[in-house]
Amino acid sequence: MKGIKMRKNMNKTITPTVVMLMLLSFSMAVSAQNTTRSLQQCIDSAMVNNLTMKSGRISIQKAKDLQGTAFNIDRTTFSLSQDPTSGGSPDNSLSLSQSFDFPTLYGSRRGLLKAETNLEKSHLEVTRNELVKEVTSLYYQLLYARENIKILQEQDSIYGKFLFLANAKLKSGDTGRLEQMNAERLYNENKIDLQKAGKTYENIQLRLQQWVNTSEFIEPAEDTLPVLESPLMADGFNPGQTPLGEMYSNKQIVSEKNLSVVKQGYLPSFNIALRNQFLIKGFNPYDVDRARFDKGNFMGFEVGVSVPLFFGEQRAKTKAAKREVELMRTQQEEAMLGIRKEYQTGLNEFAKAQKSLDYYSGKGIRQADEISRISQLSYEKGEINYVEYIQNLKSAMDIHLQYATVINEYNQSIIMLNYLQGNK
Numbered sequence: 001m002k003g004i005k006m007r008k009n010m011n012k013t014i015t016p017t018v019v020m021l022m023l024l025s026f027s028m029a030v031s032a033q034n035t036t037r038s039l040q041q042c043i044d045s046a047m048v049n050n051l052t053m054k055s056g057r058i059s060i061q062k063a064k065d066l067q068g069t070a071f072n073i074d075r076t077t078f079s080l081s082q083d084p085t086s087g088g089s090p091d092n093s094l095s096l097s098q099s100f101d102f103p104t105l106y107g108s109r110r111g112l113l114k115a116e117t118n119l120e121k122s123h124l125e126v127t128r129n130e131l132v133k134e135v136t137s138l139y140y141q142l143l144y145a146r147e148n149i150k151i152l153q154e155q156d157s158i159y160g161k162f163l164f165l166a167n168a169k170l171k172s173g174d175t176g177r178l179e180q181m182n183a184e185r186l187y188n189e190n191k192i193d194l195q196k197a198g199k200t201y202e203n204i205q206l207r208l209q210q211w212v213n214t215s216e217f218i219e220p221a222e223d224t225l226p227v228l229e230s231p232l233m234a235d236g237f238n239p240g241q242t243p244l245g246e247m248y249s250n251k252q253i254v255s256e257k258n259l260s261v262v263k264q265g266y267l268p269s270f271n272i273a274l275r276n277q278f279l280i281k282g283f284n285p286y287d288v289d290r291a292r293f294d295k296g297n298f299m300g301f302e303v304g305v306s307v308p309l310f311f312g313e314q315r316a317k318t319k320a321a322k323r324e325v326e327l328m329r330t331q332q333e334e335a336m337l338g339i340r341k342e343y344q345t346g347l348n349e350f351a352k353a354q355k356s357l358d359y360y361s362g363k364g365i366r367q368a369d370e371i372s373r374i375s376q377l378s379y380e381k382g383e384i385n386y387v388e389y390i391q392n393l394k395s396a397m398d399i400h401l402q403y404a405t406v407i408n409e410y411n412q413s414i415i416m417l418n419y420l421q422g423n424k
Contacts (some may be wrong), residue, residue, distance in 0.1 A: 038221040039139050042212055046135050049213035052132060056124035063117040065241035070110035074099045097273035105264040119254050122247040129243045131211065137412060138208040139220060145201040149224040152194040155397050159187040162390040177237040179387065221281035225407050231417045239339035242422045248332040255328040259321040265314045273302040343420045352416055353410040360403040368399035
């Protein structure tokens with residue numbers, strides 16, 4: 001009867017926790033229906049649905065459309081003139097005139113517009129690289145947060161039993177209030193940690209949904225927190241070959257192409273006109289004798305060159321364009337230096353994470369398992385009391401929590417290195 005009563009009291013202590021965890025697991029299972037996704041599925045979905053990627057693709061199409069403006073020729077002028085005071089003079093004519101820029105200007109414009117299209121493509125590649133990094137990072141953070149919840153759930157069960165025993169011993173007079181307070185503290189603190197872990201999981205979930213542009217619950221396909229493979233370290237890392245480096249290179253090309261276009265302003269332009277003299281027989285208000293024109297109309301043409309004589313504005317534009325080239329070159333050098341430093345920092349973070357992972361995946365986890373095993377045997381043999389048994393299990397759980405943190409740090413360092421190298 002006493003054993004039955006103890007189990008009933010124990011159920012009163014643990015039941016709220018078990019129910020909460022069951023509800024959490026159930027809600028996650030229901031939400032996960034038809035939404036379980038692998039990392040690649042998340043990335044593929046983000047590539048299609050992410051609004052920034054959509055904007056980038058539209059910008060590329062816009063730049064391609066603008067290439068059609070390279071051969072922008074001025075409007076053709078058509079005029080019909082009739083001067084009744086000059087009779088059948090050449091002023092009575094139909095004229096067609098057209099002006100042209102210097103031929104090399106059209107080629108320079110086309111080169112500039114193509115360079116701007118390539119710049120938009122490199123912008124999209126930078127966005128793609130950033131998207132892959134963010135989705136991958138959040139995906140593995142989600143796995144890490146879920147792993148934390150699992151470990152804290154195990155601790156919750158242990159602390160629930162510890163609190164039940166402390167309460168029972170306090171009532172029987174076998175222990176003092178201090179032990180019961182300590183058990184209650186551990187139980188409540190773990191409860192708070194578990195609630196925080198749940199909110200963290202929810203926040204990461206929302207951020208991942210934002211990048212993928214979906215309102216569906218995303219449940220990672222993996223059951224456990226995996227360790228990513230070591231990245232391929234490129235010998236002689238070249239930041240210029242990364243998406244960000246290629247974008248700055250294209251910016252430099254655009255500035256140079258723009259300078260080439262601006263310099264075309266020193267060149268002359270051309271115009272040509274065709275005129276056809278004819279008489280409007282029904283329109284002769286002054287009765288001018290036009291008999292001498294009865295043999296037909298007369299054709300004429302005009303060719304002209306517009307030569308710039310004042311270069312003040314053009315020199316200023318050219319100087320400004322040269323400054324733009326210098327500015328882009330400086331920004332490119334600064335960006336390449338920043339990428340190199342960031343890559344070196346990433347290598348250092350990876351080396352630190354790898355050392356920690358090597359320790360925990362080897363000696364650390366073995367120690368945790370050994371602590372749990374020896375504690376179980378010692379408790380069963382009566383060599384340690386229940387308090388010591390719980391404390392040892394807590395130490396083992398702490399090692400597992402730290403191990404999950406180390407795996408996450410290691411994975412995140414690899415994700416950052418892959419991002420800096422272009423995720424290729």
